[in-house]
Amino acid sequence: MRLQKFLAQAGVASRRSAEDLIRAGRVKVNGNTVTAMGVKxxxxxxxxxxDGREVKWNGEKVYYLLYKPPGYVTTLYDPQGRPKVIDLLKGVKKRVFPVGRLDYDTEGLLLLTNDGELNLRLTHPRYGVTKTYRALVKGVPDRQALHKLATGVKLEDGMTAPAEVKLLRLGKxxxxxxxTLRxxxxxxxxxxCSAVGHPVLRLKRTKMAFLTLKGLRPGEYRPLTKREVERLYALTGLKRDDS
Structure with missing residues (x-):
């Protein structure tokens, strides 16, 4: 088994992050520092x-859906000492890591798993997994602003991909x-939203692919069902022996 795959399946980090750990010289195999990819x-x-700590192997993969409240970071370590989403999974003994990120002030659906390959595919644009957000924004977007959001907005890192946009409610x-983004x-x-003149005041992720927050309150979580995991694998083109 390749080293980065081992680290991902052991719940250390996603496979992409595991490769970064290896390149940084933070990983040893049998006492020898490894910095090249491909080591088995x-x-x-x-x-x-x-970082000098033994990585325990356990091939069992686990998957959880969390309703992240605002005021939590999705990183596993925060130098500012802010609350972490991992702190909410008090009954989870295995080390898991978030699938993507939600901002400190953003709430909503967040997956956590130790399945590094599924994590990678759920977050890579190539697989087009949809994420749906509900945003309270300042002002009332006109037809031109909505069109820009739907067809592409120019940001400092390039144009955004087409999105599905609905105006759900108007206030004063x-x-x-x-x-819905891919x-x-x-x-x-x-x-x-800021680029089209309507800054976000509150943001909530309500859906990822077919998964929703149904039955959960902020701070609560549940394991995914076997059927849900199978659907995620099918959606991203994974087979059970791929990861």
Whole structure:
């Protein structure tokens, strides 16, 4: 098994992040620092360490859906000492990591897993997995602003991909938009809305692919069903023995 795949399946990080750990010289195999990709290890026989700590192998994969409240970071470590989403999974003993990120002030649906390959496919634009957000924005977007959001907005890192946009509710000074994206850029919804003159006041992710927050309150979580995991695998073109 390739080292980066081992680290992902052991719940250390996503496969992409595991490769970064290897390049940074933070991983040792049998006492030797490894910095090149392609090194293979045998679970249960080879000693793998990250930052001097042994990585325990357990091939069982777990999947959880969390209703993230605002005021939590989705990183596993925060130098500012802010609350972390991982702190909400008090009954989960395995090490898991978030599938993508939600901003500190953003609430809503967040998946967490130790399945590195599925994590990668759910977040990579190539697989086009949809994420749906509900945004309370300042002002009332006109037809031109809605068209820009739907067809593409020019940001500092390039044009956004086409999105599905619905105007759900109009107020005197605010509006509620629903946006469905197939990209996963950093703070994309907030930057898109600001670019068309309607800054986001509150943001909630309501859906990822076919998954919703039904039955959950902020801070609550549940394991995915076997059927839900199978559907995610099918959606991203994975087979059970791929990861």
């Amino acid at each position: 290890v045998e679970p249960g026989r080879d000693l793998v360490e990250v 000074d605010t509006s509620i938009l629903e946006l 990209e996963g850029r950093k703070r994309e919804v907030r930057r898109m």
